[in-house]
Every structure is written in C-alpha cells, then in structure tokens.
Amino acid sequence: MQRREFTLLGAASAAGLLPFGARAQDLPARKTLTIVVGFAAGGAADTAARIIGKKLAENTGFTVVIDNKAGAGGNIAHQYTATGPADGSVLLFGSVGPLAIAPHLMKLPYDPVKDLAPVTMGVNFPNVLVVHAGLKIKTFAEFIDYARKNPGKLDYASTGAGSASHLAGELLNDMAKIDTLHVPYKGGAPALQDLLGGRVAAYYSTLSTAQPHIESGKLIPLASTGPKRIPQLPNIPTIAESGFPGYSATNWYAFVASAKVPRPVLERWNQELVKVLKSPEVVAELNQHGMPPQPGTRDELGAEIARESATWGRVIRERKITVE
Template structure:
C-alpha cells in the first residue's frame, strides 16, 4: 500500500513538473518570437487582384500604416489571376515565418471552395488573422434602361423573365452571387453575363451593352455623379455612407438579404500561433487608427477588425451561405 502511494505521489510530482517546464518553455518561446517580431525587415502583403481596384487600394492604405507602426517596409505584391486563387495558393504554400500576409477575399476563402477543387484548403492551409474591411455592392443600371428605382427593376425582371441582364466580374464572384441571391429571394430571372474583370464589365455597362451591375461604390461613384448609371439599392445590411438616400435591398422588401464584399487578413497555417496572435494585435491597431478609418471610408471600405476566432466563424458562415446558393442555383465555375 505504502509503495503504491509513493509511486502515485512521485507520478503526480513528475506530471506537475512536466507541466511547469512545458509552460516555461512555451513562455520562453513566445518571448523569443515577440522579440524577433516582425520576422523580417521587409513584410510582403499579398493582394490577389491588379493595382487600382478596391483590394489594392485598401491594402496599400493599411500597409503604409503598418510599416510606420513597426518601423519596417511593408510591400504590396499584386499576384492577380484565377479570381484571387493564385495569391491564396502562394500564401498557403509560402514561408512559415510570418513574413507574408495575405489580404484575402470572400471569393477564394468562402465561395471558390464550393465551386471547384482548389490546390489549397482555405481552412487547413490558411490561418485567420482578422477581418479587414467589409462593404456592400450597389446595384446600378445604365441610364438608358429607363429604370429609376429598385421596385421598377424588380417589375421589369418579372415582366420579361430572362431578358434583364446583369454583369459580374466572373462566375462565383461577389457581384455574380448578389444577383443570384436576389433571383432566389425575389423569384425573378435576371440573366447573368460574366466578364473577366471589373474593367470589361464597366465598359459594357457604360456602353449600354448590359443593363445592370452589382458594382463597388468606389467604381460606380464617378459614373453615378456623371449621370451615366443610376443607383437602385445597396447589398449590405446598412445604407452606404456615400449614398444615404439609396435603400438597401433588405429594406426594399427582402429582409435578410446580405451580399457583401469583404477582405480579411490570413497567413500560412504553418506560421507559429504566437506570431499569428502578434499579427492580429498589430493589424487590429492599424484598422482602428482614426486616420486609416477615414482613408478607407473615403473609398467605401468599412474597417471591421476583430479576433482570429471572429474571422474563422465568419468565414465558416459565409462558406455555408454561398454553398447553399451555389448548389440550389446550380452555379458552376464555367
């Protein structure tokens, strides 16, 4: 009996000692990582789209402030192609030291996994850092359509099913799925016309070769001001700050409608957790800075910094929502 008690006590002491040493080792490792942070003198912020668009604009505003705060160079790398998937694959298979941050987007992170087999897994290969910005599209029509209000748009779609068309920046893009969600909720049949990018979609919209587009506010604003396109409704849960007189689709008879663009920071899942946590803290600090908020808002981008877990939950919710629409509407990548 005595020997068993002694063995038990010895075992407990060994377990406790092991836990203490493990905690001490983790603390020391965390301290070392913090002291070596940021991991390099130059940090890469990868963007999956060409310069000049909303993603590139937002990333450059954030990169500038991040570099100033940390005293390092933060360079924006545009790795456009495949709807942003090239940039996401590059980051997923890239360095594991935390020197590469990805300004990820809704398409590759939550839509594409429902439409195609990807060379990376957004959940397993990419680690969430924080939501960056979330912003709605605005449904605009060419001035020559004669449509002035959202109600008139719905009426026109119901009068001639399949005739009223809308542009998108490609199958499965945010602008495409916004139209498909409205088709689903309003029981209408508007015709999807995919383009290879925003520039081509805008050109045909302005030329009257396509009737409508769920455009970003930054892209549509100058053409709205010039009277070339008419804004009908926004796709978020709140009205656009730049177009406060334009209602949301949700308040126009379709409660619950929400189809927003969002960009979030992620990194390779191979990066150590303490480094991921440090990046979260630094990025949240930047996204909360008044000057950064003001600059992003000017471009219709709404900063929404949060925890790593917040972003993981949001990505899962978006993946489920768009997965349902993609399956029910039989949307393919072609």
C-alpha cells in the same frame, strides 16, 4: 505582378521603432512584410491594402511590400500564400470569393480552412446595384417589376463566375424569384466598360468604382447589398429593406496567412493590424473609399468565414451554379 514598398526613413534601425513588447520570436526578423493581393492594382482590394500597409509600416518600422498576384479570381494569390513562406513574413489580403465561395464551385489546389489561418477581418462593405441610364429604370422596384415581366432578358455583369458580384445577383434571383442573366467578365474594368457602353444592363459594383459615373448621371444606383445603407448614398435603400428582409451580400477582404505560421506570430500580426484598422486616419481614408474597416479577433474572422461559406454554399447548391 506588381509590387510596391512602404517603409520609414532610417529603416536600418527599424528595430528601435517596434512597439513595446515586440520579440524576435513573434515578428519576422527580417523586418519585411509582404502583403499579397489577389487582384490588379487600382481596384478596391489593392487600394485598401496600400492604405493599411502604409500605416503598418509607420507603426512597426517594417518595410511593407504590396504584391499583386492577380488571376483566377484571386485563387492564385491564395494558393501562393497557402504554400509559401511560413515565418510570418507573408500575409494575404484574402477575399470572400476564394475563401468562402470558390470551394463550393471548383476543386482547389489548397484548402482555405486547413491551409490558411485567419488573422483579422480588414474591410467589409456592400456593393451597389447600378443600371445603365439608358435602361430608363429609376428605382429598385422598377428593376424587380421589369425582371418579373421579362424573365431572362435583364442581364447583369460580374467580375467573374463565383465572385461576390455574381453571387449577389444569384441571391436576389433566389429571394425575388426572378431570372436575371449573369454575364461574367475578367474583372471589374471590362464589366464597367460594357455597362457604361450599354452592352449589359446592370452591375453589382463597389461604390468606389461606380461613384464617379453615378455623379455624372451615366449610372443609376438602385439599392445596396448590405444590411445598412451606404453613408455616401443615404437616399438609396438596401435590398433588405426593399421587400427582401435578410438579404445581405457584402464584399470583404481579410488578412490570412499560411496555416504553418506559428500562433504567436499570427497573434502579433492581429494586434498590429487591429491597431492600424482602428487608427483615425486609416478609418477616415477607408471610409472615404466606401470600405469601412472591421477589425476583430482571429476567432471572429474564422467564424465569419464559416458563416459566409455556409450561406454561399447553400445558394450555389440550390441555384445549381457551376463554372465552365
């Protein structure tokens, strides 16, 4: 578990720094906010949470603590938040896996819909399908052709069973009628290590993870998994425009809280977070990491989680995906 705090000088008088209209009843009186992240420091979720948390501290005068509760694909952090403090002093930077995928794969000790309340979407971004340079596959079309001619022989890494990178591959298997082999890892670091070592052929990676190795020529980007091309890779097509219209498998991280937190507190944190996510410096920094912000209302996030849950639930049932 790793924690880091962001605060302002003179935090003892932080009440005077709160935006106009703040009231004790709609923000925690202790002036401390913990943002729980379900993954280790250094990954995409942690990076985005720290960028957002720093600006949130500047805007509100709160001490913002980033608390990394890694493990079980993010489910440990989600369970902690669902059953933890309900005064609004804890927010979770939740992810697509535990919120929309895991409920269809396993019995959870919490209900993402009943026990967690939406606050706002944070960032929403595509993965990029990369292959080891030694594979001699240069384009997405060549990848599909090779997979069709060699069923079951082309493997791809993921950050774990039920993760976004796992389901991205299963969705392509379903739509392209191919049989690529899923190889789960306990996180992005070991997956990337084996990809770079040539022990696995492909990986649906975050851009921030893959980019240095794309630039060095060790990895070849073939396609992105979102509805639009990645600005940093303008010449790399999307899977949707490469013969599979409708394909979309994005990574997203959203702010949620215990469902027991009073509605006025949830609404207030929505306002503060949307303000942060729209600030030019935060937008620029998140975009630099390939994670564009997508702030919105609480209802919009709730609807997005429901849509994603329906999509991945169907894929899991039709592909008969299970976790061991």
